[in-house]
Amino acid sequence: MCGILTFISSRGAAAERSDAIAAANERLHHRGPDETGMELIDTDVAIAHKRLSIIDVESSHQPMWYSGNRYVMTYNGEIYNYKELRAELIEKHGAEFATQGDGEVILAGYHHWGPNVAARLRGMFAFVIWDRQQRRAYGARDPWGIKPMFHLHTDDGVYFSSEKKALMPFTDPNDLDRENLAHYLTLQYPPEPGSMHRGVNRIAAGHYVEFAPGKPVEATRYFNPDFRPRSVDNPQKLYDEIAETLRESVRMHMRADVPVGAFLSSGIDSTGVVAMAREFNPDILAFTIGYEGLGQYNELDVASESAQHLGVKLIGTTIGAQEMMDALPKIVWHLDDPIADPSLVPLYYVAKKAAEHVTVVLGGEGADEFFGGYGIYREPLSLQAIQGLPKGVRSSLRAVSKVIPEGVKGKSFLERGTTDLERRFVGNANIFGEEEKRRLLRGYDSSVDFSAITGPLWAECEGLDEPTRMQYVDIKTWLRGDILVKADRISMAHSLEVRVPFLDPEVFKVASTIPVDEKVRLRGNHTKFALRQALAKVVPPAIVNRPKMGFPTPTRVWLANEMFEWADNILATAGCGHLIDLEYVRGLLRDHKEGKADNSRKVWTILVFCLWHAIFVEQSLDPGIERATSQLAAKPAVGSMVS
Incomplete structure (x- = not known):
């Protein structure tokens, strides 16, 4: 596991950035404290690397070279089928290897298979390969997006990094993506491939990119999850x-x-x-x-x-x-x-x-995304009765739901049952709705809607049953x-x-074929039904049907008690009031403390953004070093709110 930072110059001037690249690389030290690598490749490329040694500890140093120094690669991840691919490359192509690790297998695979190598890899990965002979780069990210890869395009060239913080010295920290801020308030994260800063994006999961200096980056999707549920006789x-x-x-x-x-x-x-x-x-x-x-x-x-x-x-x-x-x-x-x-x-x-x-x-x-583990996946089954009513009847029930006071039993059921799936389900989090965002956001833009993110995904999985479509959307967003x-x-x-x-x-491959009734069942309140049965022989009996928890956090309790003053101070002193109505959020926090509503997730969403803004935009807080606690205690504004 490692940290990557690569610069490919658009004008053959990589050396001009070498010192800045080396300095920015230190922001990735936590990703690979075992080794630090930095090399200039001709005049085109500067590669910096941080290595956490996992496989072939004594060798497999990076940046890694191959084929008489034609190719050089910086790589983050693990390839689990590298031994099998290595044997195939030796047997079918006469490939030679200088190491016993998985990284060199990627390089050999690219040499013999070209860009199709990404589809052959079984693992988690993000890497960039520079071909000195062709003066062309190739990069790829694993099918699910397990390993990260950010990129930044400037007039001087293209930067790639495992983490965005290493790219921030080369861009404007104040250039926020307001659309992704709006999406964050709904989804609780900025959706891929963008980020919270304009111009800093991610290589999308399941994609590879190819480009030459000064030319546009060409992205190709090599993998897309394809669900094909089938009937099960046995x-x-x-x-x-x-x-x-x-x-x-x-x-x-x-x-x-x-x-x-x-x-x-x-x-x-x-x-x-x-x-x-x-x-x-x-x-x-x-x-x-x-x-x-x-x-x-x-x-x-x-x-x-x-x-x-x-x-x-x-x-x-x-x-x-x-x-x-x-x-x-x-x-x-x-x-x-x-x-x-x-x-x-x-x-x-x-x-x-x-x-x-x-x-x-x-x-x-x-496991939840593959096998149907979230309770909300049962919702289409529970709403079948109301969803099957004529459109006119559903419209009337929708109108009734709007006049029912908040908290009254049945209101939520009517609202959900009379709303189409594509508008009802935005993924596993739905923090702030549009009406509340209108109240919360300074400069609210009604044209920015979550459907810009989820709409194309619903279209891609049209024809599948509704719970499986929800899985597909979650894989592309929440996961x-x-x-x-x-x-x-x-x-x-x-x-x-x-x-x-x-x-x-x-x-x-197996999970994609499971029919809906082997994933979610209303009777017995089951999720991941087939997976639970598959693991019944190896896990304790009490766990087989235990509801999902997954490291739950008592935020609701603590924000109303021990963490109230801390949270209120953050909101009172934060420097992002020009973006968000922080007094409105303080009201949500007070209502939460008084037991009027459970606003813990909403308040937490804003607290996290306030701290993020202080760190990455205002740059008034630097907790990326060990003395973060003393820093926070010393600061009268943002610092004091977390002391």
Whole structure:
């Protein structure tokens, strides 16, 4: 796992940027503290790199060269089928290798297969290859977007980086993307491929790019998730196929020359991964987190029971409200863009604990999107009765719902049942609606609507059943914008690599064929039904049908109590009042404290943005260094609000 920073000059003047590139590369040190590499390639390219050594620790240094120094590459990720590809390249093409690692396999694959190499890779990756002979670059990102890659185009050339913070010295921090701010307030993250700064974008998941200096970048989509649900005559055969495919994925994801552990929550996804990982390493360590004095949020007890049942050692840690306040500025710095997901905080602390013992951990990300794990996927089934009514009747019921007071039973059901799926479901988060954003945003633009993000996705999956269409939208939005950014940035904050066995092409091949009634069922309140049956033989019986939690965070409780003054001070002193009506948000916070409404997610969304703005726009706060706590305590405005 590594950090990438590459500059390709449009005028053969890469040397002019070498010092600035080397300095910016230090912002990525947490991604790869084991080695630092920096090279000028002719007059065209400056490549900087930070390496976290996982495979072929003694060799596979970067930047990496191949074929008589024709190609040079900087690479972040892991290729799990590199041994199989290496054997094929040797047998069919006579390829030669100087290392035992996975990076050189990418270079050899590009030499022999060209841009199609990306589609052959089974793993998580983001890389840039420079062909000195053709004076042409090729870059790619993995199918799901597990590993990040930002790019910035300027008159001087093109920059690529694993994290946006390394590109900020080369652009204007005040040039905000107002559309993505509006989308953030709804989705709780700025959607791919953009970012919160105009001009700084991401290579989209499942795409590769090709370009020459001074020429436009050409992007090609090499992968798109294709759901093809089929009828199942023998359910047990399906369950066995899921189990064996996942087991093989776990086995491949454990390939490493360093210690591998796993995260363990109270749910079936991580428990299933730990159970299968133990088959290949009986001494695997598992890590979990809990909260001081808040048993209803605590997963420690359930995780401990699961660990005991599986026979693995569990290492737990606990945090309180103060730890949440202390860590949030650092977390926002690592994120690059604001993500208003409170579970970032417990993930930060459990990753910190894991990094004390291992270099790699396995996680359960992707299981919900692949197998139908979110409760909202059952909604189309529960709304069938009202959705089947004539359009005129539904319109009348819609009008009735508008006059029913907030909080009255039945209002939400009527609203949802009389709203088309494409307007009802925007992904797994829907923080602020348009009417409230009109009140919240300075300079609200009614033409900026979330449908600009989700509309094309609904069109791409037309013809599928509604729960599967929801999965497709989540894979393209929620998974990429929240789940995987969270996993990458927070683990890398501690120089820890998270691997995700569910997000594997072979696992998706099976998951994509599962019919809707094997994913979600109203009777019994089931989600991920087929996956639960597939894992029933390896996880504790109490976990098989346990509702999803996944490191829940007591934000609702703490914002009304221990964290109220801290949050109110942030809102009172933040420097982004020209963008957001912060007094309105303070009112939401007071209503939350008084128990008038649960506004915790709305308030948290703005708190995260306030800190992000202080760090990346105002640049009045720099929590990316160890003395962040003393900095915050010393500052009278933004600093004092997190002391």
